[in-house]
Amino acid sequence: MAQIRIIDLHKQFAGTVALRGISLDIEHGELIALLGPSGCGKSTTLQLLAGFLVPDGGEIRSADRVISCPSAVVPPEQRRMSLVFQSYALWPHMTVFQNVAFGLEMRRVAAADIRRRVERMLELVDLARFGQRYPHELSGGQQQRVALARALVVEPDTLLLDEPLSNLDANLREQMRFEIRRVHESTRITTVYVTHDQGEAMVIADRIAVLNRGFIEQIGAPREIYDRPRSRFVASFIGGANCLAATVLEPGVVRCGEAVMRASVAEDFRPGDAVSLCIRPHAVRVHRDEVQRAGNLTRGRLVQQAYLGDQNDLRIELLGGEQIRAVGPAAGSYQRGEEVTVELPAEACRLLRP
Secondary structure, three states, rough: OOOOEEEEEEEEEEEEEEEEEEEEEEEOOOEEEEEEEHHHHHHHHHHHHHOOOOOOOEEEEEOEEEEEOOOOOOOHHOOOOEEEOOOOOOOOOOOOHHHHHHHHHHHHOOHHHHHHHHHHHHHHHOOHHOOOOOOOOOOHHHHHHHHHHHOOOOOOEEEEEEEEOOOOHHHHHHHHHHHHHHHHHHHHHEEEEEEOOOHEEEEEEOEEEEEEOEEEEEEHHHHHHHHHOOOOOHHHHOOOOOOEEEEEOOOOOOEEEEEEEEEOOOOOOOOOOOEEEEOHHHHHHEEEOOOOOOOOEEEEEEEEEEEEEEEEEEEEEEEOOEEEEEEEOOOOOOOOOOOOEEEEEEHHHHEEEE
8 A cells, every 4th residue: 555645746738737736645545536527637647646747847755755756757667556547458369367467477476376366356356257258258347347457466556547437338337336446445555546427436436636627626525525515616517516606795695696595605705706606406496386485586497308217307597597407306397488486495505606
């Protein structure tokens, strides 16, 4: 296992800034997910960790040893790190056993020890019966488990995973999330997992670092990131929150389009401050008739409805022209253009700086 420290890391390519000074501590045995959209800097961070790129500024430390800085980079083969690619990169002419054993053979490990370690690793990833098969005889999920076993069998201090599930279909991807988490809990190897899929990050990670435009917007446990986002970007990217432009009237009260709304207060705002009022789609309540009660109520017009089996996903245009998304029970249906009352419960509304 290893502790990793990323300190004020900078990187740019041909004048395009990829990382703008990120800092991150990864603890022994922790699985941390680097999460964000394409171009946010997560894969660049992973390549810097692996030693494939040289930073323009800052440094990376592993167990108090500097392994990357602008003046010196420890070669990848000397970092005791294993990398799992999204493309699996298995040798097609080798069996599963041979693929997993390859790294040990390159290290000139004794044959008896190779057999023992490979068999133990195939057992761990639930492929003990597939040792003599070839990659083309396996499903995508099984091939990814072979790649994971190959990375783990050399007993690295750190495991790096670069969007390893992106080539799988939805069902396999969901299964493999739990498989990777199970393997991590068995090995407790320090792991950095790059993904753009928030569902993967929420299931797999101990902590999530949300990246945006080369910055880390927020770091925290999955529940913390979801329940207490610190920026409009995090609220929108994790869970797809509705974020409406608003102006503070008084503490906890804002004007949002044509309506005056109350919200839970996350930080101190002054009257006149521009803020975003954020609420999760599942917290929005939709009523067919006008509701006669106090609360955050506004009128809107249904512009789109998607039936998802157990849920309805509604898009509603509010009086001010902004659209809001509501996800609720599938019972009942709406007509496009139908006028509805939209309720935004104050306890579910969070004020964030835009």
